[in-house]
Amino acid sequence: MLGTLYIVATPIGNLADITQRAIQTLKDVDIIAAEDTRHTHKLLQHYGINTKTTSYHEHNEQQRSEELLARLREGNDVAIVSDAGTPGINDPAFRLVRLALDNNIPVVPVPGPSAFLAALVASGLPTDEFFFAGFLPSRSGARRTRLNELRSIASTLIFYEAPHRLRDALEDALEVLGPRQAVVARELTKIHEEFRRGKLNELAEYYSNEQNVRGEIVLIIDRSRDEDKSSAAVTNTELQRLVARLEDEGLDHRAALKKAARELGMSRDEAYRRLTVARRQ
Ligand code: SAM
Numbered sequence: 001m002l003g004t005l006y007i008v009a010t011p012i013g014n015l016a017d018i019t020q021r022a023i024q025t026l027k028d029v030d031i032i033a034a035e036d037t038r039h040t041h042k043l044l045q046h047y048g049i050n051t052k053t054t055s056y057h058e059h060n061e062q063q064r065s066e067e068l069l070a071r072l073r074e075g076n077d078v079a080i081v082s083d084a085g086t087p088g089i090n091d092p093a094f095r096l097v098r099l100a101l102d103n104n105i106p107v108v109p110v111p112g113p114s115a116f117l118a119a120l121v122a123s124g125l126p127t128d129e130f131f132f133a134g135f136l137p138s139r140s141g142a143r144r145t146r147l148n149e150l151r152s153i154a155s156t157l158i159f160y161e162a163p164h165r166l167r168d169a170l171e172d173a174l175e176v177l178g179p180r181q182a183v184v185a186r187e188l189t190k191i192h193e194e195f196r197r198g199k200l201n202e203l204a205e206y207y208s209n210e211q212n213v214r215g216e217i218v219l220i221i222d223r224s225r226d227e228d229k230s231s232a233a234v235t236n237t238e239l240q241r242l243v244a245r246l247e248d249e250g251l252d253h254r255a256a257l258k259k260a261a262r263e264l265g266m267s268r269d270e271a272y273r274r275l276t277v278a279r280r281q
Contacts, residue, residue, distance in 0.1 A: 009112030014189035030076035119185035119218035129155040147176040179265040181222040236278035
């Protein structure tokens with residue numbers, strides 16, 4: 001008799017966000033594989049769950065998957081949990097799921113919270129089609145390349161983002177995608193839950209003035225829309241005048257171009273192209 005592997009979702013902040021079935025499953029299984037056992041113990045303690053735990057994280061995933069597979073083959077039921085939300089969504093689980101399936105072990109989901117879904121449904125952006133892209137690369141060049149790859153996708157785009165990278169990510173998104181509607185969802189289900197909505201240029205401006213962005217963040221960006229092309233209504237002469245005025249105020253050309261682009265709701269690339277055209281005219 002083979003054991004069963006349960007993929008159990010746990011809260012993303014508010015301890016009450018756990019299903020009855022998740023609690024029962026965590027009580028019933030022989031072992032819980034947890035991303036961080038100390039973190040998970042707090043949850044288990046809160047719900048009076050005494051099941052044994054073992055660590056399962058990105059650094060021991062391969063070896064621990066083999067060990068857990070051996071347990072499953074002996075008939076033990078195993079639950080996998082991550083620090084928050086649904087295992088497998090930007091958290092370890094995939095390798096064990098694959099290994100279990102390759103060995104005919106039943107894999108059963110016990111669904112519950114996931115940060116991207118909570119953020120999406122309250123974002124006010126279309127939910128009919130979305131593209132979950134996980135974390136963007138941390139370096140600007142790679143991040144822009146990735147955003148460029150996603151640029152033509154006609155779906156709401158969803159990202160996980162670290163607070164200290166939010167400002168740069170918004171700048172790059174504005175540059176590559178233009179002034180699309182977007183939402184920063186922070187600290188979901190926690191005391192300081194916050195949704196900040198606006199165009200990418202407005203959010204980039206807001207967060208460029210925020211010194212200490214904290215907490216966990218989901219960034220959601222609208223698909224490309226025709227009304228975003230409103231920057232087309234701005235004439236090249238207006239752009240040229242604004243850049244000249246900002247230079248008069250003391251900004252160097254690069255900074256003036258960047259600021260003018262932001263104020264007029266266009267990407268820096270577009271501003272640069274238009275300025276080149278205006279100079280030839
Ligand atoms: N498995 C998790 C899930 O299902 O959402 C995601 C794990 S991933 C390593 C962690 C990232 O999820 C955080 O950096 C943040 O971007 C997002 N996240 C997790 N909890 C969140 C919360 N309460 N509010 C906003 N974002 C959250």
